[in-house]
Amino acid sequence: MFNVAGGGAAEVVPATAVRERHLQELVERNMEALLGVRFLASEYSTGPRHGGRIDSLGLDENGAPVIVEYKRGQSAGVLPQGLFYLSWLTDHRAEFQLLARERLGAAAAAQVLWSAPRLICVAESFTRYDVHAVREIQRNIDLVRYRYFGHELLALETVVSVTSPAKERRAMRKRDRAATSSAQPCAAGGPLAELREALDDVLVSLGDDVTQVERKQYRAYRRLRNFACVSRTHKQHVLVYLNTDPQEVDLVPGFTRDVTNIGHHGTGPLEVRLRTETDLERAVPFFHLGYAAA
Structure with missing residues (x-):
């Protein structure tokens, strides 16, 4: 990417987020515009038994429950962590629907599409092993690469998106x-x-x-x-x-x-x-x- 203002051509070098939390907060504030997902909750606790916190929870435009996990750098650990939370989600449908009802209303909660819960992983980069694993798993998973360009531009690129076989x-x-x-x-x-x-x-x-x-x-x-x-x-x-x-x-x-x-x-x-x-x-x-x- 180049900045061509004034007739010149200066390269705009891509960069990563200063902190992972900064990226998460930006996406959560603009989740519907960036991912087509209505935001429900941040750092959602899975309870003492599972002992985890889901980075972001949402509901996409088709009514599918969505988990979003972030990594500032390369994807190390984000995929298995996200799959762990995806399994938790399918076992806690009533809890999720109650959350959707509280945040988005009864109509949205009644239309939750449990046949297609999604995991979106956002990271600076993914390995070829991540891509291969997602295709083999055959769950509803999107691997999304992010890049900052200067202070005002954020690029999101889908590396791989998998749904039904x-x-x-x-x-x-x-x-x-x-x-x-x-x-x-x-x-x-x-x-x-x-x-x-x-x-x-x-x-x-x-x-x-x-x-x-x-x-x-x-x-x-x-x-x-x-x-x-x-x-x-x-x-x-x-x-x-x-x-x-x-x-x-x-x-x-x-x-x-x-x-x-x-x-x-x-x-x-x-x-x-x-x-x-x-x-x-x-x-x-x-x-x-x-x-x-x-």
Whole structure:
């Protein structure tokens, strides 16, 4: 990274946090903007039996419980520590839901997605052994590298993001096709099912860090944050909600719509309505914008 103010080019050298706690406090103050996670608690005690403190607890935009662990330098110990706390979390669901209810309200607590609790590890760097271990473990884990540039810039880079195994994704597709077929018995495996499958292929292919989260009303595609949500509630077309600023695109009636102030399932202020493969091709640039913003 270079500072080109005044016509020159001065390199801005990356640096680590002065103290781990400084990094943690910064992320917690801005957790929703940085990670797409609503902050719940800091240094949360796991009680005398487990004898630990979870750095940060939160709830992501799909309702999944989130543990965030930080390391100022290299990742030594952060992954096994985070897995220990992840196991604690799944054994203390009632305690977490009570916390979510106190901080975010009854509606948020009632929608907690226990099928996909997440661990986010934030560190200066990770080893290849960390990356390999995460892929082998097949839990919902994100390894995120941070860098400071000067006093005003913080960069977060996803090193690896893992959710469900490929076989589960295939099962998800099978369920989607079955749902479409039951809704349209005369068009089993017809155009709408094919369009949904083609859309899935396009969204997954945007990057190696794309993962999916299943909710009853929608399927989310995310990096650290959601960039697209595909609604399950429409039978005549496919609605996609993107993490894209509607003011950055030319809205076309019947194809794209600003839903910033309109309630809908999933996240994202830009609605894209797909009816045909041609619509899908037209929408690809919007998908790229959403992916880049996540």
